[in-house]
Every structure is written in structure tokens, then in C-alpha cells.
Amino acid sequence: MENLALEGALTVTFVRSLFAHANIVDVDATAAEALPNVQVLTAADMDLGVFGPPPFPGVNPGMGRPLLAVDRVRFVGDIIAIVISDDRATGADAAELVSVDYDPLPAVVSPYEAAKDEVLLFPEVGTNVAARFGSPEHDEKLFGGCDVAVSGTLVSQRMAPCPLEPRSAAAELGPDGRITAWLSTQTPHQDRMVLAGTLGLDPAQVRVVGPDVGGGFGAKMLNVEEVLVVWLARRLGRPVRWTETRSESMVALPHGRAARLEFTLGGMRDGKVLAYRLEVLQDCGAYAVLGAFLPNLTGLMASGVYAIPRIEFESRSVVTNTTPISAFRGAGRPEASQVIERAIDTFAAELGMDPAEVRRRNFIPADAFPHTTASHAVYDSGDYEGALELALRSVGYDELRDEQRHRREQAATTQLGIGISCYVEITNGIAESEFGEVEITPDGGAIVRTGSFSHGQGHETTFAMIAAERLGLPVEKVTVHKGDTDEIAKGTGTYGSKSTQIGGAAARLAADDVLELAKQLVADYLEASPADIVLDPAVGRLHVAGDPSIGISWADLASRASADERLAELKAEHEFQAAPTFPFGAHVAVVEVDTETGRVELRRLVAVDDAGTLINPLIAEGQVHGGIATGVAQALYENFVYDDDGNPLTGTFVGYAFPSSADLPSWEAVEMETPTPLNALGAKGIGESGTIGATPAVHNAVVDALTPFGVRNVDLPANGENVWRALREAKA
């Protein structure tokens, strides 16, 4: 993005709040504007109001984020002013010289405190509660008939997404009055609509380009910074660019997770679970954006892989003086998986039963699909017990239990822990559609245009493979185009692990459409009936059925069609819409815990991740690999924390324990494929599975290692200090 050639582009630097909660008394930019060619803008210079993504159902619309802070800031990182300069260095100097007079207000950092409504972020709204989902009514008899009920409170701690490439945006107003925005994004087409809506423009006047950019992880949804960059390019009549610094990214890019989870799980002494109650308190940060809505997904997935007859769910989302919460790899589903998997282990410990056995007794059976859970999800396909047995065999479960017993008998300083997590998650969660187009090129290759986007997941390869297979072309003859709203008619983008199952499926259907069109053209040329033309996929040749000698290759067809000006006939678009799919799997983690220092070493992680049919196993493995790293990072390392005044304490990689490859073992990924009936590929999503499966497996392993010491839970991240505290409390 920084290398985009934009003649005469100006640089944007944001002046961000140093206070978590304050009234802005005055902004004095005199000293900053004394620097060469520096201009400073504040909310007083613009009339744009509140940032306008479509409101999420059930979320209070009065807690939206102004594009620039107006009179009040609500988190460290809120934008107070914009510095325009010729270069980044001058911008950094000038931003430092903008003098802001703050009148500090009491900050509310803990969601428990926020829920008391004593300090209000939006006094005019009268509460900090941004949303409530589920049912506030308690069924007194929910746990009636249960022999045993176990309860617990878990925290899914706040995480910073830490994309290795931070955000970047550039915009230029063309001579025709159209604006072009280059964004490090996940969703070019949606960005165009939101930009047009927020800036009061006709969408046809806005072009969004997503170049080759880095991930996303859910956090690179369009945000106020990108809107401001586009607004500035129009206002100034000059190209404008902005690239986030790492320090800025740590506080300004939305965070993820930040949920408090309280559970009660009841069942019989034979291990059968009968009832489950889950309460979520979601911290949604300073403004009610996507984070306020995420507990919906937690509630939907509450049942996990188990047939639980009775489920109660309730959530509240509250605003606090912290960085806003949005989607981050898993977005609402890791919380569901974390809490049910800890609950099952707690239940197993209470019964003195092997946690694998308790799971076996409660799985939704493989012959029960489609299956509707008591938390109202309709699972498409699955074999949960099959995944667990495969994972247990791969890890050598019984031998590990023997070794664990041995170490316990020896009272070894370093104890062994084995943790199981069986998960199911939801991809394409709101049943979206995606656009695909296939066109034969003059040299007899093909272009696939997808409305999805790729920021490193390799859809360029996966989607090319899908079309190549249908057309009988070598994969290198197929090129995938994405991310330019002028070239691609429509699209939704990449998020929620839905790209292949709807975008890939759309590409496949468009390729099939093109093949039918090609048969018609070939039939014309060969004076045959289209119904008699068949494709030999091995050589990429269309010929008369039963007589391969009468036929024509793609290259010859394209060449002849070009000469006849009929090549345009070999082009088709297809939109594909389908219900959500439910990838699943089983992870087993093996940890060693130093019971003196508390230090946890992850020794092994065996991961069975079943995302239906795999198109490209190598790319799928890449997704699993990165996904597991994020899940393990939550289990053992990362935690974004604030002091009581709302100052971030982990605003750099010194304090924020983002792990590197040196901290993580090699995963043992085991393939399993249970196709979905919901698309022709049989594919489900794979981008978030590793994350969702890994966190509870590692968490359960740490607690498992410490069971003989009376430890029932360890707060995440299960780092040395938290393990040491858990051990100390268990002894006390």
C-alpha cells in the first residue's frame, strides 16, 4: 500500500486521545500549523456525524461512533484531530504539537462496573447496556432431575488482532469526479456501499480497490479511519494516504473477545448431560459496533457438539472506556466452544470420569444430521465421535494417561496435562450469497472473477483449481481476479470463513455455465447438437460424444471465437447462496506444567479439523496452522489489559505477549473430510476452526495437569503467573 504511486499524495496523521474518558475543552493547533504545509482539522471542520455501518439488530443505535470525537473522548485512541502534511515525519512532529485541553471524567474499564450504570459513556442514552440477547427468564426447573450440577466463571480475555501488516488506506479524486479508495480490507464491495452511504455519494461514484494486502482476521472491516481518508481526498482535492503505525494499531484497530462467561451444567452420574445455562457479559468497548452483537453467535453455538436437551442463554453487552470490540478470528464462536468444553471437563472431574468418555456419552450421533440444537442451530453434517476417536488414536491417549499417572506417583515437579476439545463452529453464519464469473480468454485460458476477497488465504489458487477442474484446463491457465469494484460486478468479501463454500461454489457454477455455453458454440462450429458435445477434462477438449476425433480444444475454440467476434459468448456469471455450514473437529493438547514456576510448555497439539471436502489440502493446512497459533496464543500468551483509568498497559509487543514461532511446537494436523450437502463442492469453512478448537484443548490440558493439586480452573492466559496463582489458591 505504501508503494502505491500516487503523485502529490498528502499524508494523514491522526491525533488520538491520551485519556480514556474526558471532555475536550479546546484543541489548539497553532504550533502544529506553523510547520511547513501542515493543516489540522477537527470535528468542527466537518459535518459527517456518526459512522454508519448498517445497525446490527438489537444493538442500541445511540452508541455509535462519531467519525471524529465531538466534545468527548471515550477511549485511549479515539480520534480528536487530523493532521495533513507532505510526509510522515512532519505529520508525526505536527501531531505531537497539537495541544488538547482535556477535562478528565471517571473512566469505566470493567464490564461489571459498566453494568452498574454509575459512570455513563452516553449520558443521553441513560445506560451502558448496548444490547441484550437470549431470554432473561430463568426456568426454575432447568436442572430438575439432575444428579449433579457444576458451575463456573470463565473470562475470554481481550485480544489485539496484531495483523503483521497494519491498516493502510489511500484515496484519489479522479477528473471525472469519481473517487478511488485503495484499502487494506477484507470487503471491497461492502466498503464501497458504506463509504457511499456515509459520505452521501452515489455508489457508482466510488471505486474500491483491495490490492495484495495482508490479513484481516476480522478486524479489517471498514472503520472511521478509512472513511476519513476518503472524505479528505474529496475535500482537499489531492490524493491522500494513511498507514497505521504498530503503536496505533494496538489501540485503534478493534480488539476481539472480551467476554465473561458464567455456566451451569447439570446431568446424571452416568455422564449424561441434561441441562445447560450460559450467561455472557460482553465488553463491547467504547462504541456499540459489531462486538455488541457477537454474543448472538455464542448463544447460537452454545450446545457445542452435544445433544443437550435443555439450554438457557442470556447475554448483555456493555460499553466501557476501552478500544471497541469487533470480529476477531472466531468472533463469538470461540467463546461458546471455550465455555462448553470447560464445562464438560468440570462435569467430568466432578463425576471422576474420563473427559473423553463423558464426551462420548453426549455427542450428537453421526446419523442424526441435519440436527437442530436446543440453542436453535441447524447443523448440516458431522461425525463428532469419529473426530474424537481419530484424535485420541493419533495422540496415543492411553499411553499419555499412563505417563501422567507415573508422573503423579513420582510427585514430579513437571506434571503432564492432557486436554481434549471437541468443537463445532458455524461458517457463512448469516446464509449469505457470493458472486462468481468465468470468462474464456483469447488464448483459451479462463479468468475467474470473484466477489470474495483474498488477503493471503490463497483464493487465487483455490478458486483457480475449482474452475480448472470443471473446464479441463491446466490450473496455470486460470487467473483469479478479485478486489476491484470496477471490475467485479458485486461481492460480499471475506470473513466468517465463508469464501470457498459460497465464493468457490459460485466460481464452480459459473464455470459449469461457461462449459454449457461452449458446448453450444462448439455445436455451431461442428454442426452438431449441443446435447451431443462433451468435455474431455483430461486434455481440455470438447468433442462429439462417442467420436473424440471430431472436436476442438479450448485454445482453438477461443482463437476461432475471437476471429468470429463470438468470444463474448463464453462468459457467465453466477450468484450462489446457501445456509450456514458447521465445520467441526477434535483437538488434543499435551502440556507440561512446572508446578514451581507455573510455566506451561505446550508439547503437542493434535488437531482433527473437518471442514468438509478440501479443495487444496496445503492451503487448508495453512489456515489450520495459523488458526491454531491464534488459539494457543489465547490459551497461553495474549491478554490486552488496562489500568483502572483506562490506560492500555499492553500497547506494544514488549508488554503484549504476542508469541512467535520460537514459542510454539509443530502441530500434528490430521485430515478428516465429512462433506456438507449444502454446496456442490462439499466444502465448509476452515479459517477459524483451528482457533476455536485449540484454546479449550490447551486450557483443559493445563487444568488437567493440576487436578491432583485441587485446581479446578486457571484464568486465561494460562501463563506462569496465572498457574502459580491457581496453585496457591488451591492450597489455601
Added chain:
Amino acid sequence: MIPAAFEYERAGSVDEAVALLGRDEDAKLLAGGHSLIPTMRLRFSRPSLLVDIGRLDDLRYVRENRDRIAIGALTRHAELIRDPMLREHCALIGEAAALIGDPQVRHRGTIGGSVAHGDPASDLGTILLTLDAELVARGPRGERTIPAAAFFSGPFENALEHQEVLTEIRVPKAAGTYLKYVRRAHDWATVGVAAARVDGRVQVGLTSMGPTPLRARSVEDALADGASPADAAAHAADDTMPPTDATASSEYRAHLAQVLVRRALERL
């Protein structure tokens, strides 16, 4: 992430560096740059002049100097790890250097830069204090030798005067060990413990347990009185001021110090 504006001069010799430092009271020496540059990028530090001594290769050496080992101040961590003389006579220096940062840091960072920067979480400072090392500095009035015990005066503060350049570090030949607890492989020490046998006496030093590297005097005294490693280690946190920060709490650091001191003594 962009430093405030500064001047830059490359020194061709130690004497030239001393003279350049005299030009500007806000001047700083630049060696490997792996401590200074990040603080400048965050604008925590904003020197007006950087005097680059990174190319003074005559300050990169490890050699025997009578009964001691002399280490040039610009010797890089990676060179400390590989050096055969250190391996034979003072192995804990290379052992600790191997635990600093990541490979990039170890190939750019220097022992002199690390020690002069004075981060209380720095491993090498603790080792020099534990070994009763001597630090040689050259300034406008010539050369002087500072004992490690008098060198570290506070967080990021030391006995060097503004125009003085740290040129050499002298350590005794000693058997020792260094244990470091970190959250991540490349982190600064949550707690570090050095233990060494110097002139027949066991000496123990602590990293990240106070505003400077510290000696665990109570542990040393208990050992001198014949206490077992476990009993002596119970005193590891005596007279320390471990900080509470995003990495760990003060009380956890105190606990770690006791565990690590015991383990270091058992290894010694």
C-alpha cells in the same frame, strides 16, 4: 513510530567519539542500536545528536588479560556465545547472551551497549555485577576503571559521565550459571538469576528484581554460613524491589526469584 529529528555523526575512533559527545549535552552513543532505536521510535528518548561507534572494530574482542578476561565493549552477543575463551573460563556469559532477544538482536546488540543502556531487565548487567566485573571507560580526562558494584545507579542510569565511552569489560575466570524466566523466547527476563563461584565464594545476582541489577546478599551470606541451597534460596527476594508491570506482578517475581535461585545453586 518516527523518531524526533536528530543529528548523526560517525566516530572513527574512541577519542573522536569522546570529542563529538562534548559537542552536545543531549548527544547519545549509538552501538548496535537495538535498545536505543526502539525508544527513539516511541519518542521516549530524543537525543539531538547520535554518535555512531558501531564500526569501531578495535573494540570487538575477547582476550586474556593476566588472570582476567577482557571483552571489548562492542563485542556482539553472538560473538560472546561463540567465543572459545569465554566458553572455557566464564561460560555463563555466553549462556546468558544466547538467551537475549532473537537472532537479529544477538547479531547487532553489543555487550557495552546493553550494559551502558542500563535496563534493569538486562541479563548481562546482572552477570557483571555477580562476577564483580570491572568496566573501563575513556573520557576527556583519560581512562578509568569502575567496579560493577559502583556502575549501576538506577533504571537506565549508570556511573558513566556524559563524555565517557565504555571501552572494555573485565571479568574473572569463574564457573557459573544463568537462569532466565521469560514468557516468550525473545522477551526480557521476567526474573533472571546468575550464580557463580568467584574466588571460592558463591555469588548470586538478580535481574528484574529492582531498579538495577541486584546482588542477593542474604543468599550469599546464608551460603557462607553453610545453609543448603533450598534454605539459602528462601532469602532470594530479601531487600529487593521487584516491579509490577504488564509482564508479571511483584509477588510473582519474588516467588520466581526463590525458585530460580535454588535451581541455579543446585546447578552450580
